[in-house]
Amino acid sequence: MFLARVEGTVVATKKDPQMQGRKLLLLRPQLVDEKDPTKFRPGVNTIVAVDSVGAGVGELVMFTQGSSARLAPGMRDAPVDAVVIGIVDTVDVLGRIIYQAHSARG
Amino acid sequence: MFLARVEGTVVATKKDPQMQGRKLLLLRPQLVDEKDPTKFRPGVNTIVAVDSVGAGVGELVMFTQGSSARLAPGMRDAPVDAVVIGIVDTVDVLGRIIYQAHSARG
Amino acid sequence: MFLARVEGTVVATKKDPQMQGRKLLLLRPQLVDEKDPTKFRPGVNTIVAVDSVGAGVGELVMFTQGSSARLAPGMRDAPVDAVVIGIVDTVDVLGRIIYQAHSARG
Amino acid sequence: MFLARVEGTVVATKKDPQMQGRKLLLLRPQLVDEKDPTKFRPGVNTIVAVDSVGAGVGELVMFTQGSSARLAPGMRDAPVDAVVIGIVDTVDVLGRIIYQAHSARG
Amino acid sequence: MFLARVEGTVVATKKDPQMQGRKLLLLRPQLVDEKDPTKFRPGVNTIVAVDSVGAGVGELVMFTQGSSARLAPGMRDAPVDAVVIGIVDTVDVLGRIIYQAHSARG
Numbered sequence: 001m002f003l004a005r006v007e008g009t010v011v012a013t014k015k016d017p018q019m020q021g022r023k024l025l026l027l028r029p030q031l032v033d034e035k036d037p038t039k040f041r042p043g044v045n046t047i048v049a050v051d052s053v054g055a056g057v058g059e060l061v062m063f064t065q066g067s068s069a070r071l072a073p074g075m076r077d078a079p080v081d082a083v084v085i086g087i088v089d090t091v092d093v094l095g096r097i098i099y100q101a102h103s104a105r106g
Numbered sequence: 107m108f109l110a111r112v113e114g115t116v117v118a119t120k121k122d123p124q125m126q127g128r129k130l131l132l133l134r135p136q137l138v139d140e141k142d143p144t145k146f147r148p149g150v151n152t153i154v155a156v157d158s159v160g161a162g163v164g165e166l167v168m169f170t171q172g173s174s175a176r177l178a179p180g181m182r183d184a185p186v187d188a189v190v191i192g193i194v195d196t197v198d199v200l201g202r203i204i205y206q207a208h209s210a211r212g
Numbered sequence: 213m214f215l216a217r218v219e220g221t222v223v224a225t226k227k228d229p230q231m232q233g234r235k236l237l238l239l240r241p242q243l244v245d246e247k248d249p250t251k252f253r254p255g256v257n258t259i260v261a262v263d264s265v266g267a268g269v270g271e272l273v274m275f276t277q278g279s280s281a282r283l284a285p286g287m288r289d290a291p292v293d294a295v296v297i298g299i300v301d302t303v304d305v306l307g308r309i310i311y312q313a314h315s316a317r318g
Numbered sequence: 319m320f321l322a323r324v325e326g327t328v329v330a331t332k333k334d335p336q337m338q339g340r341k342l343l344l345l346r347p348q349l350v351d352e353k354d355p356t357k358f359r360p361g362v363n364t365i366v367a368v369d370s371v372g373a374g375v376g377e378l379v380m381f382t383q384g385s386s387a388r389l390a391p392g393m394r395d396a397p398v399d400a401v402v403i404g405i406v407d408t409v410d411v412l413g414r415i416i417y418q419a420h421s422a423r424g
Numbered sequence: 425m426f427l428a429r430v431e432g433t434v435v436a437t438k439k440d441p442q443m444q445g446r447k448l449l450l451l452r453p454q455l456v457d458e459k460d461p462t463k464f465r466p467g468v469n470t471i472v473a474v475d476s477v478g479a480g481v482g483e484l485v486m487f488t489q490g491s492s493a494r495l496a497p498g499m500r501d502a503p504v505d506a507v508v509i510g511i512v513d514t515v516d517v518l519g520r521i522i523y524q525a526h527s528a529r530g
Contacts, residue, residue: 117301
């Protein structure tokens with residue numbers, strides 16, 4: 001899985017019937033910076049994922065890709081290759097908390 | 107999933123029997139620019155995807171890759187790893203609409 | 213799927229029993245150049261794919277990757293993650309034919 | 319599979335029910351340096367994987383991605399695309415041991 | 425599939441039960457150089473794959489990734505996403521043999 005920031009939403013009316021009623025989130029992966037492990041480095045690609053946990057813009061989430069994404073509730077028969085499966089509380093790198101959900105919203 | 111612009115079409119007469127009658131679209135992924143989130147940055151790769159929603163050249167679409175692509179209608183037994191599953195109406199990034207289908211065609 | 217040029221062949225006598233008798237083609241992906249959409253840019257990686265449509269060296273083909281590759285005829289039980297599923301006739305980008313099989317051989 | 323160093327942990331309370339009780343590790347892939355095969359080069363991306371072998375921060379592990387990750391014990395129905403499946407003892411490159419677990423902890 | 429050179433081996437005692445007794449090879453992908461198609465260019469990443477054909481260090485092999493890797497003999501229930509499925513004899517690029525197993529060992 002990858003960590004990502006929810007940066008926005010996508011709306012598509014004309015779509016696969018199995019996609020009806022699913023909230024589409026625009027994600028930007030967040031990688032722990034290889035030069036400074038106390039912070040994230042934003043990924044260069046943005047991905048569209050189906051929300052399955054009620055995530056909102058600005059939150060740090062965890063998403064799954066590929067066929068495993070269809071193991072999220074109600075996705076088994078949907079042509080979906082990316083699903084948000086968790087909203088992150090904390091990220092600890094080498095014994096140091098580099099992300100804490102509440103302080104991120106402070 | 108990824109967002110992409112339909113840039114063209116591919117025709118292949120000699121192909122897998124399961125591919126007969128399927129429209130093949132040439133897609134260029136569109137990523138939200140990491141330096142300027144008010145616009146897209148075109149991807150460097152182009153991908154061939156089967157159309158499943160009647161998308162046309164110039165439209166912004168959403169496509170699925172891998173085995174999940176075979177969950178689109180009629181694709182279950184086809185050797186297909188990329189399918190267009192939606193035509194995008196709007197993309198909202200950090201509270202700002204950066205793409206609106208109608209205005210894109212204006 | 214991706215477009216690719218068949219650049220060569222691979223022979224491996226000592227191989228998985230399911231791979232016996234399958235022609236192995238060496239492919240170089242071809243991407244529509246993001247700076248000049250009237251031509252292709254060769255990819256930097258080369259891939260080995262099983263031929264399923266009688267493709268030859270020099271031809272522009274379309275190949276499928278991942279588990280979907282096993283949906284090509286006779287591949288269901290083979291440890292194969294890339295199969296050529298079509299020989300390309302034409303590629304049209306933004307209303308302009310940038311590849312035509314016959315002229316490519318002229 | 320890839321080799322990776324466990325760099326940290328991720329906690330997410332609001333998550334897919336199938337993810338309850340699973341330890342989430344933050345991994346940094348380790349690639350054998352192509353210019354100096356006596357050492358590793360850290361990857362630029364960090365990945366979140368479920369632990370299935372009791373790995374701890376600082377250890378060199380092996381992880382599996384994609385649908386194969388769900389073949390680890392108890393993962394079959396979880397929306398998981400990366401699982402740690404081994405803790406590495408030694409890595410030998412071109413006849414030379416470039417990693418030995420005990421000495422790494424010395 | 426990809427071509428790769430076997431560069432070494434990995435040993436992990438504490439691992440998934442399904443991985444017991446499997447030889448783990450460290451592979452460096454070999455890509456035909458896009459600037460000089462008479463030779464290979466080594467990939468920058470190294471991958472761990474299960475051996476299924478008795479490959480040794482120094483040999484040029486072909487490996488499969490993803491769920492297809494589990495179609496190799498005895499791998500169906502293993503959390504494996506990369507398996508060596510062939511030992512390469514020859515590679516012909518644009519009508520010229522750029523690799524021949526015996527001469528490689530001469």
